[in-house]
Amino acid sequence: MNLLVIGSGGREHALVWKLAASPRVKKLYCAPGNAGIARQAECADIAAADISKLLTFAKEKQIDLTIVGPEAPLAAGLVDAFKKEHLNIFGPTKEAAKLEASKIYTKEFCGRYQIPQAGYKTFTNPKEAKAYVETHDYPLVVKADGLAQGKGVAICQKKEEALAAIQKYDKIVIEDFLKGEEASFIAVVDGNHILPLASSKDHKRLLDGERGPNTGGMGAFSPSPLINREMYEKIMETIMIPAVRAMVTEGFPFVGFLYAGLMIAKGEPRLLEFNVRLGDPEAQAILPRLRTDLVEIFQKALDGRLNEVELSWETDAACCVVMASQGYPGTYEKGLPIQGLNEAESLPDTIVFHAGTRLQGERVVTEGGRVLGVSALGKNVAEASQKAYTAAEKISWKGSFYRKDIGRGVR
Secondary structure: OEEEEEEOOHHHHHHHHHHOOOOOOOEEEEEEOOOOHHHOOEEOOOOOOOHHHHHHHHHHOOOOEEEEOOHHHHHOOHHHHHHHOOOOEEOOOOOOOHHHHOHHHHHHHHHHOOOOEOOEEEEOOHHHHHHHHHHOOOOEEEEEOOOOOOOOEEEEOOHHHHHHHHOOOOOEEEEEOOOOEEEEEEEEEEOOOEEEOOOEEEOOEEEOOOEEEEOOOOEEEEOOOOOOHHHHHHHHHHHHHHHHHHHHHHOOOOEEEEEEEEEEEOOEEEEEEEEOOOOOOHHHHHHHHEOOOHHHHHHHHHOOOHHHOOOOEOOOEEEEEEEEEOOOOOOOOOOOEOEOHHHHHOOOOEEEEEOOEEEEOOEEEEOOOEEEEEEEEEOOHHHHHHHHHHHHOOOEOOOEEOOOOOOOOOO
């Protein structure tokens, strides 16, 4: 089979890395890709949101299956365009992608179908939103309605922070702050059947101890000790199954990765958000543990036969530490040479996934805010974390940094 992966981040590198191991793959392409992906797939210089050029490329290269990584092309209708041309593509349609593309739609959707979530108010008038936060108890959460690459959420401890967050967005959701522990629950969905992946935990905040602004994710580990068999059943019964059935009722059956960001408190899960793609950096912690052929999973999903798939997992845990550029999630310098990649990659049970990188001649240089995801396997999360940090310590560029507490102390 000829496969095309769309995207250029760490998630896409993890997908390419896993797909490259499948005996079903004849030729693997990625658009636009990055320096790490280029070692395992032929990269095409086409933006992930350039639907017209991607369609032309898929036809010219006789692509048998396309897998969409990021949310923006999904929200823009890439899947719809490919389907119209009878091209196989894995991901939700534009209407189904509204579960991530519009926070307001999702809050109202969950309300219609009794999916447990935080109390909220929606606003399209900033003046009304500002009046609301003047009298609200704190902390509270301000969310942008549209896509914001994981950075459109502000957890506000006081009124001044909420007022500042409101000024950034036109349409917003203001939520009650939920206390508890976060977990990521990601599943492959074929419209009717749900195939959950291994559990994981993402670390969104920039700094150790869950401090600082929200980011696209500074690290992740799998499995999450929060999600035992009882919690798994609760999440499926109260969130995942109702959501997938509701999408059929709404007229937009969901096919793709459905990611529930959860807050778990006193043994009860509540939904923080839905995403309509594989998590990043969760992918870099989950996919190294997956034994099952990923191509088979995608094919069964597109055939509506996910119920025939039984996933097999490594017993080892995995941890991914994200290395970022100074200034992220704000402005940062690009084009900085990266040292130590070969030394890190030579370590056992270690994979360095590229995110914001590009080739400059023979050198790998920085191109994004989140630059690398250093992943490692270990007999438990603590050992996987230790191995990932040992590898990360060998890599550097001017201004590189990473959190020091991803997976630390987790058994």
